Structures are given as structure tokens and as C-alpha cells.
Amino acid sequence: MKIKGLIIAAVIAAVFFSVNLALAGNIVITGSTTVLPVAQKVAEAYMSQNPDVKISISGGGSGEGIKSLIDGTTNIADSSRFIKDSEIKQAVDKGRYPVPFAIAYDCIIPVVHPSNTVVNLTVQQLKGIYKGEIKNWKEVGGPDKPIVVISRDTSSGTYEVWEEKVMNKERVYPAALLQASSGAIVQAVSSNQNAIGYIGIGYVDNSVKALMVNRVNGSEETALNGSFPITRALYMFTSGWPTGDTLNFINFVLHPQKGQKYVREEGFVPLY
Amino acid sequence: MLKDQHKGKSRRRKEQWIKAIFFIVAFASISVLALIVIFLFMEGLPIFNKVAVRDFIFGHYWYPTSEPPDFGIFPLIIASIAVTVISSLMSIPLGVFTALYLAEVASARMREWVKPIIELLAALPSVVIGFFGMVIVAPFLQDLLNIPVGLNLFNASLMLAFMSVPTICSISEDAIFSVPRELKEASLALGATRWETIWRVIIPASISGISTAVILGMSRAMGETMVVLMVAGGAAMIPASLFDPIRPMPASIAAEMAEAPFRGDHYYALFATGIVLFVFTMIFNMMADYISNRFRQVGASTL
Secondary structure: OHHHHHHHHHHHHHHHHHHHHHHHOEEEEEEOOOOHHHHHHHHHHHHHHOOOOEEEEEEEOHHHHHHHHHHOOOOEEEEOOOOOHHHHHHHHHOOOOEEEEEEEEEEEEEEEOOOOOOOEEOHHHHHHHHOOOOOEHHHHOOOOOEOEEEEEOOOOHHHHHHHHHOOOOOOOOOOOEEEOOHHHHHHHHHOOOOEEEEEEHHHOOOOOEEOEEOOEOOOHHHHHOOOOOOEEEEEEEEEOOOOHHHHHHHHHHHOOOOHHHHHHHOOOEOOO | OHHHHHHHHHHHHHHHHHHHHHHHHHHHHHHHHHHHHHHHHHHHHHHHHOOOHHHHHHOOOEEOOOOOOEEOOHHHHHHHHHHHHHHHHHHHHHHHHHHHHHHHHOOHHHHHHHHHHHHHHHHOOHHHHHHHHHHHHHHHHHHHHOOOOOOOHHHHHHHHHHHHHHHHHHHHHHHHHOOOHHHHHHHHHOOOOHHHHHHHHHHHHHHHHHHHHHHHHHHHHHHOOHHHHHHOEOOOOOOOOOOOOEOOHHHHHHHHHHHOOOOOHHHHHHHHHHHHHHHHHHHHHHHHHHHHHHOOOOOOOOO
């Protein structure tokens, strides 16, 4: 009986404790899987400095994040694209006003198998490859091998940037392979000598070879000065101008020596 | 006397309570299924205000996010059918023959060893099988056959066959094992060999169970998501060869749902794809049900 009483007391204490945490400050972040690693790192740092604030982070994609913001189930929506008109309309209909904060820049870099001899492609050549018009590596100065085109699923933020900056709103041809994540693209390209794919600068590693575009290397410098052609901003959206813990967190993210440090650590391009 | 009557009444009441509880439990899962189906149709049907059913099912282009979008899932449907048929060609013989071996040929000790191992194959998470297909099988196929890409119809079918074999084997083994002993003994007593007994007596007697197993295995292959997402390649086109990349319906839904704007056309189109998939698997299950009832072996006398 005594033990039972103790257990009940412990459960009650635990419930109270967690309620207290919730009251002390809880930030919910959800959205883009591209922004996820940055958000995670920054949140860990923020929580270690502010132990009374609890931040929960989940991925799910830019659309999912903005959807949660519209539904009011998240404080911050991560997004690898700007909010769409239709989404703004839905938010406003529900009395919410999305406020964007650009938190970092992302370079989308075309990658090939390390054994490929091609080092540079123009945006026009990339477009030709992804439209299915250039089918062999020898047409762009490489070996006589078929090109295996790997793209992201059409609804990812990364694909949207590719479609806008490279395809000029034209369609990637249907025979292109589609992968559901940047990690899967690295995996697929690194195991196929004929493959070409595109990923965020943070995902480039030794297993694939990054290509120059229009003779410009994708890097922090070229992304910020605008010379690298395939660059985009990453956002955090809040519902209305943030207040309280959410505002503190956003300020932390944007701070050059605090949040922006982790942006670089994760392989993205910081704002300053 | 009075006490006994009272006791009888309370027992009856208890009986009724238990009956009610069982009814509620049984009804709970049915109502959950009903809710899911209602939700599926509610979220999927609105797309048909924008796209005709015909264009949706027979359209050749799947570009849900372009301006203007194209919502044609014909290549996806063909991909799902192709991957199911080809994986069945591999998994049915493997599964059924393994079941025959286990039930009729293997010694009891062998059976005790092999059966759990095959069932363990069913316990392998699909993401593990998908990863295996992506990292090991795809580069191997590329090198072996000198094809441009190893993530293709064949690879996906092979991985799905791995997944259906345990289902097919386990259910058909049960069916074969439950063939009445008299049938087998009669056949052997008439001078039939073991092989003749298996072919002429055991298989016909257990055909309903085997067919059910095969169809459930196929419906598993059709509905499986993770493996086709990782291994099939994902190109939304009608495959011209066994080694073309494809994009079956579940892979499309899984890859795009997270990023589709909530209650947008793309979202509705993905749910409508889900409806088509649901109809396919429902047909499979109804077929399994029909066959298992139609050809049911009752006792030893009806063969």
C-alpha cells in the first residue's frame, strides 16, 4: 500500500513538473527538412543557455510547417521557400499573419559521381540534361556514357528552387529518377557512375563531386555575392510579430555570434 | 431455490455484459476502418472538380506542382501493377514450394528450424529491405548487367518478393498442413507416389488456402511503400523494360504528401491516388475472400 502511494505521489509530481515546464516556456518548431538540422543545433544551444525553455522540433516539410502555422499548432514554421499566396490567404482567413525571417542562404549544387571527368556545366546545359535533351555525358565534354538524371520529388522546396533557377519553370522530364530526400540523392549519385543530382550545399561530402555552374564554384562567398546562380534563402515564419520566448529565440537565431555560427556549422551560408 | 434463481439471473446478466463488450470491441475496429475510408474519400474526391476521372486515371503526365499542373496517374498505376506482377512471379513459386517442402517433405525437426526463420523474414522492417536494395543490390545490378541505373522495376520487384514470400509461405503452409490425414493416407494406400500425392491430392485440397496466401502476398506487394520509395527509382513514366525506373502509387504519396500544400489540389490528388490504391487492394482482398469460400475444402469427403 505504501509503495503504491509513493508511486502515485511520484506520478503526480512528474505531471506537475511537466506542467511547470510548459508554463515556463515552450516553443514548437516544425517544417522544412532542409532547415531542420540548423534549427536543431540552434535550439540545443538556446536551451542550454535558457534551461527553463523547452523547444520541440519536427520536420515534415515546408508545406507541413506552414500548414501547422496556419492551424496554430506551431510557433515557428521552417521553410525552404517563401510562403505562397494561397497559404497567406488561408492564414489571413484564420486571423493569422505570417511574418518571414530569412535565417540563412542555401546553395543548390549539382553533383556527380567522383569518377566523372566533367567539372563545369552551364545553367543551359543543366536545363538540357534535366529536360532530357542531353542524354550522354560526351555532349557536355565527359565520357561516352548515358546520363542518369536524378531529381527531387516535385513538391520539395529544393525542387522548387531548381525548377525556378535552372529549369526556368519548364518541366523536368518524366524519366528522371526522383528521390525523396537530399541524403537519398547523395546515396544514389555516389553509387552510380552515370548519375547527376542536386543537393543543398550542406549535404555535399566526399562521396560525390560538386560541379561548377557557369564556371562558378558553389560556396558561401559566391552565394552571398550573388554570382552562384542557384541560391535561395531559408526562412522561419511566425504567426504575427513574435513575442516572449519566440522573439528571444528568433533573435538568437539571427545573432551573428550565436545562431548564425551554427548555420555555418551545418553547411549553410550565414547571413553575414 | 430462490438463491439458485438469483444466481442464474446474475450469470445471465454477466453473459450479456460480456456479449456487449465483445460487440463493442469488434465494432471499434470496423468503425475505425469506416472513418478512415470516409476521410480518404472526403479528402480525395474534391480533385475531380478540377480534373475529370478519366484524365486522372488515364493521364500520362504527373506534374502536380507545375503551372498549370498535370494530374495523370496512369504511369503510377502501371508501375504498381508491373511491380506487383513481377514480384509475384518470383514470390509465388518460392513461397508455395517452400510451404510444400515444409509441410510435406521436411522432417519435423527441419520444419521446426526453418519455419521460424522464414517468419523472421516477415519481421524485417521494410526500411531495412529498402536500404539493402538501394545500397547493395542497385550497384550490383548496375555492374552485373551494365545498365545505367540499378534503382528500377526489377530491383523493386525483387525486394518486394522478399517481403511477400513469408506471407505466402506461412499461410499456404498452414493450409497444406491442415489437409486431412485420411486423404493423404488414402492416396498413398492406392499406390500413388509421394509426388503424385502432393500434386494430385494435397494441392487440390489446399488450393483455396494457397490462393488466399498468394493474393494476400500480392496485396502486400502492391501496398508496400518504403521499399518502392527507396528502390524503384521514382520516375513517373510507363516502363519500357524490366530495368527502367518506375514510380508506384504508394511511393508517390509518401514522397509528396509532406510538402503538398494542405487542402490544395496536389493534396487532394494524392488522396485520390490513395483511393485508387485502396480500390486495388480491396479487390485483392475480396478475391482472396471469394476464393477461400468458393473452394473451401470441408472435411475429407468433398474432394
